[in-house]
Amino acid sequence: MTHGPPRAARRRRLRRTFYDRDAVEVAPELLGKLLVLDHEHGRLAARLVEVEAYRGADDPGSHAFRGRTARNATMFSRPGLLYVYFTYGMHWCANAVCGPGTTPHAVLLRAACPVEGLDVMRERRPTASRELDLLRGPANLARAFGLDRAHDGADLTRGVLGIADDGFAPGDISVTRRVGLAPGKGDDLALRFAVAGDPHVSRRG
DNA sequence: CAGAAGATCTGC
């Protein structure tokens, strides 16, 4: 997989209908897409190489498993929004809310290949010695993009934050079990999707 | 109201 921006490629922002489906359908289609964020100093862009699908009442690994709470309210609101949550006392993680409708599905953005704004990413990720590690892992990706509580509920279909299709087609996709779930909490479900062999993926499947 | 767990990361 080559990650450089295709010359003169048009970036088309993904619309609400893209997200308005089961997360298991949406997740693999997000691979190869560009996460884009315009900020005060310029633009950040990265190609998604690893994601995980989280469902609702039928998925014990999902924050939506036991219904709506203050934290997960964004998952129940509308497809195409960004659901950002805080965990382990220090990390933020970002998801694209899916559907269909108000079905509380989401796709966790786990890893990406840096494309634009690498200087800003390096400043925010001083412990990343290699460029490969800048966006490797969901909390690292969120940190490099500066995502936190302020971005929970942001609309990916308009505004400064979005996910775009520039015509890039990823290679083979590997499907494995999700990462970091306790036994019995849906750890056995094969809902993690990654670009096979891509070095930016957070870990081996 | 207290206790425990948590969709993680880093350094030893």
Place this chain on the structure above:
DNA sequence: CAGATCTTCTGC
């Protein structure tokens, strides 16, 4: 492989 670090949720 364990510690960091604190919010959120659950049970009493």
